[in-house]
Amino acid sequence: MSSPDPDTAELAPVVHVLHDNEEWLPPLLAALDAAGVPHAEHLLDGSSFDLSAAPPAGVFWSRLSASAATRGRATAKEVARATLRWAERHGRRVVNGSGVVELEVSKVAQYLALSAAGFDVPRTVAVFGTADLKARARELPTPFITKHNQGGKGIGVRRFDDHVSFDAYVDGPDFEQPADGVTLLQEYLQAEEPFVTRAEFVGGRFVYAVRVDTSAGSFELCPADACVVPAGADPATWAPFAVRPSVTAEHPLVVRLEEFLAAQGIEVAGVEFIETVDGRVVPYDVNTNTNYNPDVERESSVSATAALADFLGGALADAA
Incomplete structure (x- = not known):
């Protein structure tokens, strides 16, 4: 989102769609059009704004996805965090705001929040980097799965039926490096x-x-x-x-x-x-x-x- 001019905040309010993947938007934008809801798209990439200036009028709706990095937008989550905090600071209505961003991009945050609320969640070990991966995997019975902390689209999700094949995966060329460096080892739920x-x-x-x-x-x-x-x-x-x-x-x-x-x-x-x-x-x-x-x-x-x-x-x- 480029820096608004001095009169931007006085323009007619619209729904500001903050997103990182335009391919997912057509059905949603068509529904907004059918309902007569004015809207504007803002790609979470290469944007800028003046912190002291008022954001455009309207509702800010975050469509940030955890898989943004797979589409070449590794900084999308930072752009979303900053833009939503800017909108919140100036009192704009925000849907799925800056606090929600943290849950979208972190399964660790999701599981901790769900567990704190009393839900049964999968047993999960968070491993930062790769040095402890093989050792920590042996704390889980087989089969088990891996997934990326900042995931989406099934990124990094693999099933392993034995630890030997997992060791080979970690040491081999097919190992998928997580966008944030955090691999999750998780019990396999049948x-x-x-x-x-x-x-x-x-x-x-x-x-x-x-x-x-x-x-x-x-x-x-x-x-x-x-x-x-x-x-x-x-x-x-x-x-x-x-x-x-x-x-x-x-x-x-x-x-x-x-x-x-x-x-x-x-x-x-x-x-x-x-x-x-x-x-x-x-x-x-x-x-x-x-x-x-x-x-x-x-x-x-x-x-x-x-x-x-x-x-x-x-x-x-x-x-x-």
């Missing part, structure tokens, strides 16, 4: 059935739950239409995302998650959880940069995209 569930929330309220088929063994669970279809799959028939009607707003976990999101100041999110063979219900990922699957949107009686547009439009009206 699902009772081959799917996980993603609960979508807008304005802090439950919209719908999505059943995500994991029978193919993939850890790439991005629901956006712009995400890549697995090699060899037929895009016309490959539909791993479907509405899960048995998970409603009254579901005990959903009720608790709404309370958790409110306490964390998270207004828009997709929270993924797994139901294990031994009866655990474990939330393991809080996505504050959420995308909506087009198949699910068509199937559901309620559109999360429309709900989001209405929510942002209401926030804009209240901020005017």
Whole structure:
């Protein structure tokens, strides 16, 4: 965002969409247009602003994603932190503000917050650098998985059935270096059935739950239409995302998650959880940069995209 001129703050207020990936925006912007909500896009890259100047009028909505570094935008999280703090300092309405950024870019922060709120979370060891990786991995039974602390799109998520193969991975050319240098070693959770569930929330309220088929063994669970279809799959028939009607707003976990999101100041999110063979219900990922699957949107009686547009439009009206 370039430095605003002296009259910028007096212009008509709009929803300012702060993002690091324009490919995810079309459905969301189309919904804003359909709802008559004025908006402006701001790429979290190469921007600047005067700290003493008032930000543009309107609502600032953070679409920062933890996977920004994979698209050549390693500094996006710093740009988001600074821009949101600037907006907050000047009293602008912010959706998923600077405090939420910390949860988006750190699974360590997510697990600690979820655990503090009483949720069952996966046993996880955070390893900084690589010197302790092989030794700390031996504290976990096999199989176990790795993932990146600053992740997204399944980055760095791999399953290992023995420690010898893990040692070879750490020492070999295929080792994936995390963007922030933090690798997570985590217990492998065996699902009772081959799917996980993603609960979508807008304005802090439950919209719908999505059943995500994991029978193919993939850890790439991005629901956006712009995400890549697995090699060899037929895009016309490959539909791993479907509405899960048995998970409603009254579901005990959903009720608790709404309370958790409110306490964390998270207004828009997709929270993924797994139901294990031994009866655990474990939330393991809080996505504050959420995308909506087009198949699910068509199937559901309620559109999360429309709900989001209405929510942002209401926030804009209240901020005017």
